[in-house]
Amino acid sequence: MDQSFEVDADVIIIGGGFAGAVALRELSSRGVNCILLEARDCLGGRTRTIEWHGRVTEVGGQWLHWLQPHVWSEVTRYGLELYERKPIQRVRYASGGAIRECSVGEFHDLYSGAWQTLYAGATDVFPRPHDPLYAQAKLAEIDKLSIRDKLTADGVEGEVLDAVRGLASVSFNAPPDDGALSQGMRRLAMVGGDPDLLAQTLQQFRLRDGTRRLHSAILSEGKGSIELNAVVSQIRQNPQAVEILLADGRTFTSRAAVVTVPLSTLGDIEFSPPLAKGKSAFVSEGQMTQGSMFWLRLRNMPQEALLALAPPEHPLSYLRVDDEEKDGTVIANGFSPSRKALDPSDRSAIEKAVRLWVPKAQLVEHVYHDWATDPFSKQTWTMLKPGQLSSYFDDLQRPEGSVFFAGADYASGWFGFIDGAIQSAHVASRQVAAYLQEKGLEHSGSLNKVDKQQRVA
Ligand SMILES: Cc1cc2nc3c(=O)[nH]c(=O)nc-3n(C[C@H](O)[C@H](O)[C@H](O)COP(=O)(O)OP(=O)(O)OC[C@H]3O[C@@H](n4cnc5c(N)ncnc54)[C@H](O)[C@@H]3O)c2cc1C
Structure with a gap:
């Protein structure tokens, strides 16, 4: 030069x-x-903090953890404070056309065996997770497989299959069936293969400001x-x-x-x-992701920290009540696995989707950024x-x-x-x-x- x-x-x-x-x-x-x-x-x-309803609200990326070393070193460097999400109290899940309700422990018992089998061997495929191609021969075998291939081989069916596909559709932000099995394994290997620790890493702490x-x-x-x-x-x-x-x-x-x-x-x-x-x-x-994320203010909701989870055929396959307002409304976080199935700007479609979970719920307001159609x-x-x-x-x-x-x-x-x-x-x-x-x-x-x-x- x-x-x-x-x-x-x-x-x-x-x-x-x-x-x-x-x-x-x-x-x-x-x-x-x-x-x-x-x-x-x-x-x-793809991060954006807004003030919404008097709250610091993120319409893009937000959750972080001390097991994420690079962002955590920035949190330390600038002395930033964390906000911790309330734990979930009850779970509703959709299976076979019905909505069922159970405790967090019961739901964990339902999916965790199949979830662990799905991603078994993650730390062998990714023994050095910051170098994802390190175990190339093992990766080459696993990377041929989709989530569907592995769930079929594992013989997962019924409500367990619905729960696992529901969880996977949150991480893929899309119907997960055609997604790479290696994606879930790679994430799991980042936390030493512990699925519960992975769940905490990905959805419990964000920055207070x-x-x-x-x-x-x-x-x-x-x-x-x-x-x-x-x-x-x-x-x-x-x-x-x-x-x-x-x-x-x-x-x-x-x-x-x-x-x-x-x-x-x-x-x-x-x-x-x-x-x-x-x-x-x-x-x-x-790539795979094609969905959207919303924050919703809802009326006539159960006053407990509810998690609702469904397979990706549900337009709002994830809904988590995070907080209660003084006026009795609740603030909830929702994910749709397909922007085509649920247009984030369509208020009445969103309310209809919430009512599949809580029939009397009313959508007071919602906020989002439509990343899938944003040209940048x-x-x-x-x-x-x-x-x-x-x-x-x-x-x-x-x-x-x-x-x-x-x-x-x-x-x-x-x-x-x-x-x-x-x-x-x-x-x-x-x-x-x-x-x-x-x-x-x-x-x-x-x-x-x-x-x-x-x-x-
Ligand atoms: C809804 C949602 C939820 C998420 N949740 C989490 C989470 O909880 N935790 C987490 O860690 N991550 C999360 N993520 C992912 C995380 O936000 C992103 O991976 C990360 O912010 C990407 O940073 P980046 O700098 O690589 O890319 P970006 O943030 O996308 O930055 C790229 C920039 O390039 C600009 N650009 C694009 N094209 C051009 C062009 N032609 N000319 C000039 N500029 C251009 C864009 O405008 C953009 O500002 C989430 C993302 C979304 C959308």
Whole structure:
């Protein structure tokens, strides 16, 4: 690369979610000049904290845990406080066209044997869960299988099958049958193979002041300029620079780029030279998630912390009552496994879906962000189909020339989570710094048009 060629920044980071924010902090702390380009008019990506009904409410990613090492180290670094969810008191589950009710212990007894058998051997397939391809031969066998294949082989049926498919449809945010068995195993291996600990890790603690507080704390330590409403449409590499073209006609140049966009939107950026085979094959196959998440304020509900769970044929396959308001209404969290089956903007369809659980319930109000139709996410979190992890993952993570990839959807450990976004940004920042050093381009600030770094709030 020609060092005398003048560029706008050493590195351009595309996307301002957690991966982009951490990349900005990590690279600028090494003296690298950065510009962050974000397509939306706000930062945070697939996390978004809003004030709703006097509550700090997350309409995107939220749950985190000390067993997620990268996000937990950020919680420690910035001294953030946790909010703990109330434990569930009763469970309603749908099976064979009927709604049944039981205690938490009874429900646990119903599904846990089949759940453990479904994901048995997780720590053998992923003995080093932060290196998911480590046991390649074992993974190759398991990764051929779908959830349906394994449940059929295990002979799971009746209400146990309904309960297990219900649980799996929450993690896949989709009908789980065609999802990769390896996905559930990978998550389980992250907590040493303990399903109850996994459940706690994924849904018990969030940040009292919201993910926005963590995101802005990270950004406050980053230096560089941030451009909002900057939709990247093309990334071209040439021997002098990376040229980044925006949909509005603007162009930026840099010595390297870090791409952090969600996998479902990667195909909307034209790369020249084109993306490696594995990446483009994955982009055209697509990932699994297709549902949505809501917060609901409901009247005429049981005044206890209820969990309702159904197989994915139910439009609202997960409903969990979290809190009670002074006026007797309750705040509940809901997931639909299919946006097509339940349009999040359709108030009466949502009320109808809630009434399948509690016939007299009334929907007072609800809030959500429609990530599946948002052009800058087109999905919630990434979940894979059989074969995708073993066939494409290596390629997906691999840098291409001076273009590097980071984000939850490219993460080695907590794939699809905030933790993974942070972890992958650390890896990409290290790779970019090494690349600049190798090319003799480190601390090239004097050559840059962006000579005055601006601290971002
Ligand atoms: C409803 C929901 C619930 C979730 N629950 C949890 C949870 O409880 N715990 C957890 O850990 N995770 C959860 N997740 C997942 C988690 O939120 C994400 O995995 C994580 O926030 C992704 O961070 P990221 O930086 O990798 O990507 P993103 O946050 O998606 O950031 C990528 C950024 O790139 C931008 N972008 C896209 N295209 C372009 C373009 N062409 N040009 C410029 N910018 C572009 C986007 O606007 C976005 O800001 C949830 C996600 C959703 C949607």
